[in-house]
Amino acid sequence: MASSSALSFTVRRQQPVLVVPAAPTPREVKRLSDIDDQEGLRFQIPVIQFYSHNPESAGRDPAALIRHALARALVFYYPFAGRLREAPDRKLFVHCTGEGVLFIEADADVSLHQFGDALQPPFPCLEELLFDVQGSSAVINAPLLLIQVTRLRCGGFIFSLRLNHTMADAPGLIQFMRAIGELARGATEPTMLPVWRRELLDARPKPMPSFAHREYEQVPDTKGTIIPLDDMAHSSFFFGPREIAAIRSRLPPHLRRNSSTFDILTACLWRSRTRALRPDPEEEFRIICIVNARGRFNPPLPSGFYGNAFALPVAVASARELCGRPLSHALELVKKTKVEVSGEYLQSVADLMVLEGRPHFTVVRTYLVSDVTRAGFHEVDFGWGKAVYGGPAKGGVGAIPGVASFYIPFTNARGEKGIVVPVCLPAPALERFAAEIESLTAGEDTLNIVSAL
Structure with missing residues (x-):
């Protein structure tokens, strides 16, 4: 478990500017898909990348280089330079106005090594x-991206980005970031050109959901179990080969192997959380x-499609069932729910969004996990090599802090490769x-249903 660092430093920022496309772009209105504009994606998601000093890039200014590459990338990804508007039926459209994305240039009186060997959230x-x-964090009629490049005293830098999630998911965002990196390294255009085609994930003319979609059930918080926002603590947990092997050893042979x-x-994580x-055992x-x-x-x-193209399948169990039965039971529930996802499943979600007014996924007594271990954040290269750390800036993001965790690739101080998971919960x-x-992970699972609940 890693706690928040006591490191403090001063950041000197220049005035934020709007970076516009480097060449004329179409002035048009583009419709988001019925997956993009669901309530649960109407928030800003933060990403952070740490880059060390590269002698081959000595004398080059990462902020100026990235700002110039960003302007060129927006010629291809011009919807990012627009603004969202909402129709009376809550449908979201991008007005491609070319107004630009927010960009901040900054300097910090700290070196990369002072962050320590364990670069991880928080x-x-x-x-x-x-x-x-x-005024920048609104979903409607605000910049769709905010980027800050902070130069470090050692010659390294930090690239931070905040994305309006309705515009792209993790693969789509990384595709855009890679485009900036390629242009910063001298390419004339991105290797992968962007494709809009959001209509492919629209509801059918006669919407007819074909799955139960318990992830969108409206569950009343009758017992006050939504996590209080004024008592939140953040920490990260490392799962390397030893930790995963210890957990796997608890499983029956057929689940251990498959x-x-x-x-x-x-x-x-679901069971332990x-x-x-x-909670009340019956919840x-x-x-x-x-x-x-x-x-x-x-x-x-x-x-080249860079819109949101993921599903949120859900498993449901009572606290008594989840905490009182072996870990294998929770595992079987997780495995079963993922199998459902198909193109038809996402089509069914789009249908539900239109019929039900684009609802938020259920947050009451819900835990959401997202695996970005293979997403490729750390591989984004602006000319200084791969990121020392790249990925989500914190856990608990979204409209309800504490609901979500990311699985992030990580190498600890001993050189062990594994997964780090930021978690946000009330301190106790x-x-x-x-x-x-x-x-x-130590081989002791002694808590029973009585002590756990």
């Missing part, structure tokens, strides 16, 4: 490294697994959660 002074420009690391880790919250708890549906369409989505629950994880 990051110190994040609000200084990704400054919330007044379960992915994602499934095992998800079951472990539920125990840590000490229902949910786990939502974000599943990239790009490869599950027939025919597949076109190469976070302590109990840490103890649960410690007992599972």
Whole structure:
């Protein structure tokens, strides 16, 4: 378990500017898909990338280089330079006005090594490294991207970005970031050209959901179990080969052999988090697994598509069932729910969005996990090589802090490759959660339903 660093430093920022496309772009209105504009994606998601000093780039200014490349990238990705508008039926459209994205140039009196060997969320002074420009965090009629490049005293730099999630998912965002990197390194155009085609994920003319979609059930918070926003603690947990092997060893042989690391880790976190919250045994708890549906369409989505193309399948169990039965039970629930996802499943979600007014996914007694271990954030190269750390800037993002965690690729101080998971919970629950994880990875699962609840 990693706690927030005591490191503090000063960041000197220049005035934010709007970076516009480097060449004329179409002035038009583009419709978001019925997956893009659901309520649960109407928020800003932060990403952060750390880059070390590269002697081959000595004398080059990363802020100026990235700003210039960004302007060129916006010629291809010109909808990002526009603004969202909302129709009376809550449908979102991008007005491609060319107004630009916010860009901040900054300097910090700190070196990369001072952040320590374990670069992972929560990051110190994040609000200084990704400054919330007044009025910029709205979803409607505000810049769709905010980028800050902070030069470090050592010659390295930090690239921070905040994205309006309705515009793109993780694969789509990385595609855009790679385009900036390629142009910064001298390319004349991106290797992969963007494709809009959001109509491919619209509802059918006669919407007819074909799945139950319990992820969108409207669940009343009758027992006050939405996590209080004024008592939140953030920490990160590392799962390397030893920790995963310890958890896997608890499973019966058929699940031990045929379960992915994602499934095992998800079951472990869901069960441990539920125990840590000490709920009423009869309350229902949910786990939502974000599943990239790009490869599950027939025919597949076109190469270069950068809209949201993921599903939120859910598993549901009572606290008594989840905490009182073996870990294998939670694992089987997780595995079963992921199998449902297909192109038809996402089509069914789009139909539901139109029929039900684009609802938010269920947040009451819900935990959502997203695996970005293979997304490629750390591979984005602006000319200084790969990122030392690249990925989500914090856990608990979204309209309801504490609901979501990311699985982020990470190498610890001993050189072990694994996964780091930022977690956001009320402070007492976070302590109990840490103890649960410690007992599972140390081979001690002694808590029973009575002590857990």
